[in-house]
Amino acid sequence: MNEQTLPIQGATCQGCARKIRTALLAVPGVSGAEVDLEQQTVTVSGNADGDALREALLESGYGVEALSSSPSPEESVPECHIEAPGPPSQDSGDHHHGGAAGHGGISPGSGEEHLLAITGATCASCVRTIESALSGVTGVRDASMNLADRTARVAGDADTQALIEAVKAAGYGASVIEDEQLADQQRDDQEQAHYRELIRHTVIGLAVGIPLMAWGLAGGTMMVTAGTASQWGWLAVGLVTLGVLAWSGRHFFIGAWKAGRHHNANMDTLIALGTGAAWAYSMVVVLFPDWLPEAARHVYFEASAMIIGLINLGQALEMRARGKTSEAVRRLLDLGARTARVIRDGEERDIPVESVQAGDLLRVRPGEKIAVDGEVEEGESRLDESMLTGEPMPVSKGPGDTVAAGTVNDSGTLIYRATRVGRDTALAQIIALVKKAQGAKPPIGRLADRISAVFVPTILLIAVASALAWYNLGPDPRIVHMMVAATTVLIIACPCALGLATPMSVMVGVGKAAEAGILIRQGEALQTAGDLDTIVLDKTGTITEGHPAVTGVHTIDGESEATLLTLAASLETGSEHPLARAILATAEERGLRTEAVTDFQAHNGKGVSARLNGALLRLGNRRWLDREGVAGGLQEQAEALGRDGATPLFLARDQQLLGVIGVADPIKQDSRAAIQRLHDLGLTVVMITGDVRTSAEAIARQAGVDKVLAEVLPEDKAREVKRLQGEGRKVAMVGDGINDAPALAQADVGFAIGTGTDVAIESAAITLMGGSLHGVADAMAISRATVRNIKQNLFGAFAYNTLGVPVAAGILYPFTGWLLSPVIAGAAMSLSSVTVVTNANRLRLFRPRGASRGNEETRGES
């Protein structure tokens, strides 16, 4: 048994010492290892090979490299960058498979920077370990860790999964931080670059096309005469046009070729064939004019160049317009905070929000955003949650309340503990949901989809057929007419307008809904919601607040409301009954102090009794008090309370009646107005509840519903919905999404009324983030507007193609002598898709409540 002492570096805490020991004990022959942090040495006992030990130390990240120049102190500074010891990046294609020939493998994030959130790192030397572990990953150029943020930044061409594995192998945890905002920024930059490229292509195409066209319009000859200077001149023009096709039209030709090889045909196919045919014909005219009859020696170079320019312009304009369709998601992304003020080890510091971990304590000051979902630990404030729920009123928050990322702190300072971070926050889930819904296809778009799938080959067939028709039936010069008709058909046909008609409107409509606090989970619901004729509303929590409250207090002469409530609250202290809680809450709200009672007794179905200062207090229903011999009174007031749907509770001291308290689950402030709006939209409104008929009808009267289904057991709600559907109605069900999940699923559209920021309601097609029933009417209004918009788009796209293609083929020629110019076709085609996108954008201006009358409460601008 012998001992060896080896130098170490960078070990500053017990955690490092433990790691070093573990690393060394794994070496064969080692029986013990003692780390001396002060001396930066480790003493190893046992018969182990010295080189193996040194290697183990190096691997653990604490070793001293024997051959390296003496370790400079800077090198152990945590933030120092360590060169990658790994071999220079190998062909990353080896790691991946399946990339197509010619493309090699995919190397995601080549030359990118990855940001990792690191867990378990507690001291400066862990930093070194992690950095060297990361640097060891193939493809990493540079790795640096920031202990304060607990993030590691890795530059180079590495697979994120490998990075995470490496950190795990070193004994820590890691996850990838995706900076949505940064990604968004990059997306913007790329889009800008693409836009500029399209504009460049436009300029080049038009710079060649317009002078040529002007020449033709000004009476210059477009004809080629063999053996004259015009032949050479046109040859030069032909080569310049070829340049335009090869430069500005390159992507069309490559796309057409690639798609063709895959037995696919797309817009590129049409444009490439159209412009290619015009150019090839013109070149034949220039090179071999003798092959063609004299009248047919006409060149169409200007058409090729103009079409390329115009279509690039159309794509650029379309891109601009498209940017706006995803505005809603962008706005949601912008809601997220960039940094968070985290309290760690008693210190506060601002760190990137991505590196906040669940369990962290965070502070938010007035005017700042909540960074992650959490629970308030300290402080009182009001939060503006309108961006998530659509509800304009700020919500009070205190210890124990939950807060949601993206909401804005109004006045006070709060300290809260992070519960959900990263993509688990309600905001992140909302964004994911909206994005997903934006890709959904409502049934109305299916026909267009089916047509799109066969559109381009069909147009190719029509182009050939019209060329043949001109050849067989048309006047001379036939070959020119054949070429012009075929080219014009190819160019005017626009699969884009058809393909874009539905998705663009859906993008805007879903985004619009999200802004109003309406999350659409199923694409079909976007369409169905507008066709509803019956709406079933659950009572508790949907029409009403969902928790009972005191709605009226009446006393006999000489007693005050305060006394009555104090006594009642004292009686009910400690009771868990919902009615008791309502009374206690009211007493607390009014600042009343309860007194201690004795001999508390609950009389099942009757009421409660207890003694206070020797007197017997009873609180319960009239029948029970009658039997107990309590004097009567306040009958009228009690009946009035009952008519409003409240349960009257009588309070007696000994045999003397003191007063009556009405407790009810009150209807939400805006339920009546919202139900009125549903009426205005032409719906039958049905209320469904398990309550007894009388109290159900009282609520129904207040809310203004048409029909009441009372005394329905929760499990029978779905059957009632089915029964209504059996009557041929299109039924929506609105509920809390938990007790009435089967009914929500049964309905044509299920609406879940969310509680604030709870988005995880799976049973419903649509989740209303705010608690208001106005959301239902809003959703229906948005649905109708979106479907109308889709119909306009589809109509426009269909009409355009069904009129444009025959005209281009020359169907008007026999009657009017018109044959469309390919250049006009190019302009029309560019405009058609821009029009569709622009029309979809009009939806952005739609206000769900704009047309409805009598809205007392106004909603924020957003």
Next chain:
Amino acid sequence: MTTWLINLGGLLLMALIVWWFWLSGRGPAKRAGDAPLDIVVDNGVYEPSVIQARAGQPLTLRFLRRDPSPCAEQVIFHELGVSEFLDTGKATTVTLTPQRPGEYRFTCQMQMYQGTLIVND
């Protein structure tokens, strides 16, 4: 004579179009295994564009979008209710578990990019 030749040529061309785009099949399918399958989105085509998978098996596809034009920005699996936005120059992972055998189309939102997912038993 020329008339006949040109008409015949035109009809042959039409037959070729029908055959090539509709009747001739789609070319070889790429079989997806346990490892993620990479799909390049560029120049108007998904590469590979025909993918075979097993019913009930989770399938991971990594889309790498190279085409910056907005046409390529979304991939939609029709009938499977899956859609994803793709970032240029970055791999976007789509995970899905097709339950029933059959052929599912996946396209961009305008259906210019087209691919087929063949699900076998």
